[in-house]
Amino acid sequence: MAAIMLQGTGSDVGKSVLVAGLCRALANRGLHVLPFKPQNMSNNAAVTVDGGEIGRAQALQALACRAEAHTDMNPVLLKPQADRTSQLIVHGQVRGTLGSSNFREARRALLPEVLASWERLRQRSDIVVVEGAGSPAEINLRAGDIANMGFSRAANVPVVLVGDIDRGGVIASLVGTRAVIAPQDAAMIRGFIVNKFRGDPALFADGYAAIEERTGWRGFGLVPWLSAVSRLPSEDAVVLERAHARSEGKAIVACPMLPRIANFDDLDPLKAEPGVEVVMVPPGQPIPAEAALILLPGSKATIADMEFVRQQGWDIDILAHHRRGGMILGICAGFQMLGQSIADPHGIEGQTPYAPGLALLDAQTVLGPRKALLQVSGRAMGEDFTGYEMHMGQTTLAPDVQPFGLLAPDRPDGMISADGRVMGTYCHGLFSSGPFRRAFLARLRVEGDGVDHETRVDAALDDLARELERHLDIDGLLKVARAI
Numbered sequence: 001m002a003a004i005m006l007q008g009t010g011s012d013v014g015k016s017v018l019v020a021g022l023c024r025a026l027a028n029r030g031l032h033v034l035p036f037k038p039q040n041m042s043n044n045a046a047v048t049v050d051g052g053e054i055g056r057a058q059a060l061q062a063l064a065c066r067a068e069a070h071t072d073m074n075p076v077l078l079k080p081q082a083d084r085t086s087q088l089i090v091h092g093q094v095r096g097t098l099g100s101s102n103f104r105e106a107r108r109a110l111l112p113e114v115l116a117s118w119e120r121l122r123q124r125s126d127i128v129v130v131e132g133a134g135s136p137a138e139i140n141l142r143a144g145d146i147a148n149m150g151f152s153r154a155a156n157v158p159v160v161l162v163g164d165i166d167r168g169g170v171i172a173s174l175v176g177t178r179a180v181i182a183p184q185d186a187a188m189i190r191g192f193i194v195n196k197f198r199g200d201p202a203l204f205a206d207g208y209a210a211i212e213e214r215t216g217w218r219g220f221g222l223v224p225w226l227s228a229v230s231r232l233p234s235e236d237a238v239v240l241e242r243a244h245a246r247s248e249g250k251a252i253v254a255c256p257m258l259p260r261i262a263n264f265d266d267l268d269p270l271k272a273e274p275g276v277e278v279v280m281v282p283p284g285q286p287i288p289a290e291a292a293l294i295l296l297p298g299s300k301a302t303i304a305d306m307e308f309v310r311q312q313g314w315d316i317d318i319l320a321h322h323r324r325g326g327m328i329l330g331i332c333a334g335f336q337m338l339g340q341s342i343a344d345p346h347g348i349e350g351q352t353p354y355a356p357g358l359a360l361l362d363a364q365t366v367l368g369p370r371k372a373l374l375q376v377s378g379r380a381m382g383e384d385f386t387g388y389e390m391h392m393g394q395t396t397l398a399p400d401v402q403p404f405g406l407l408a409p410d411r412p413d414g415m416i417s418a419d420g421r422v423m424g425t426y427c428h429g430l431f432s433s434g435p436f437r438r439a440f441l442a443r444l445r446v447e448g449d450g451v452d453h454e455t456r457v458d459a460a461l462d463d464l465a466r467e468l469e470r471h472l473d474i475d476g477l478l479k480v481a482r483a484i
Helices: 015-028 056-064 103-109 111-123 149-155 170-180 201-215 227-231 237-241 264-271 302-311 314-323 333-338 434-442 453-471 474-481
Strands: 002-008 033-036 039-041 045-047 053-055 076-082 085-090 093-099 127-131 159-164 189-197 218-224 251-256 276-281 293-296 327-331 341-343 354-356 363-380 383-397 405-407 411-413 422-425
Touching (some): 002 474, 015 127, 015 453, 033 056, 033 111, 045 056, 045 363, 045 383, 053 056, 103 111, 111 127, 159 170, 170 189, 201 218, 227 453, 251 264, 264 276, 293 314, 293 333, 302 333, 302 354, 302 363, 314 327
Parallel strands (some): 033 127, 039 076, 189 218, 251 276, 251 293, 327 422
Antiparallel strands (some): 045 053, 076 085, 363 383
């Protein structure tokens, strides 16, 4: 058995993508590879084959390994639901709430459960590729750490440090990490990777050598900015904050950027459609009046985000869009917001027990302690789809409403308004099905390409693996991994 861990000099340096690409490259070499992330913090999650949830990035990495996603791949998941609190998920199931006051103590107590998942993966694989979280240079968080060096040392897994040259200061970030971490932690690091390079590699030869000289670590490669990355799901909501130029002549799908937006990768298949422009609407901006569809996404805090919709005046935009004959789709929490009301009698989300909805669907939601985590398949708009449910609310519909779809074997899901222009569903991921997406887009008078999104993602993973084979010393990484 072998293992290697990629840690980063900071967040969003490309660790998740590099792990996915390395997993696919090693799988293509005939190895049985599995991914692992001890602790993750994300509201973008996936339902696993064993009925739990893990970070979406680990589900992508499992796909890269050609393995089914399992809760052992991400044993601790924190899902932010307020500024200072997060829902704690352990081995795929809700285990309460963590606040800033008890975070460190609780985290330290979770290390045995992290190591138990780790041991099970070790027994099932030739090699495990591990992803860190944040940065080991955050020495203020080192005590009780289970995400970076705390795990690396407990499990004796060698580390390769990733730096992002695109954001600038990559020499300082790599050398500075070496300077601030404890000598015992630095001894776990076997080398570094410089990621997201643009231009002629020869221009960075001196910088690369300077990092090696000042850290004593060897370099494993200079990875260029890779076009395949844009075809992969994004793990972090920070990508939603980046401005994109608007295109002409495309049908606009407008999605409000809720503060606790969750599972926003539902939008990825629509973004890949040639005839569609997905517009993420930031706070302070109106929803475009010319939108063909307003899509209300998932949320980790439905009542708080419903209130935020009203604070931004987006409720007025949504109702006006409906009066003009526009279409509206709510997924999961978005579906709940389209109903008459959302109640939280058990305080699942916080102190606010009730919020009126947009009243565009005749439905009422009550949040409860039981979380639905299901992989589903079904049929809607005359086409089959697969997806998953991940929610803590139970929604009661008015009698004799038209369901959005039927889930196997024969369970109604969601609803469609009497005028056919407002739709709600609890199913995430349904747009990944090419035929369903084409049928849905036909309602917007857009011709969809009908390609399954997972096919696109799988091809992007192969492209990514080929590029990493060119630019990384993968044989050298394997030698490090097998040295444990």
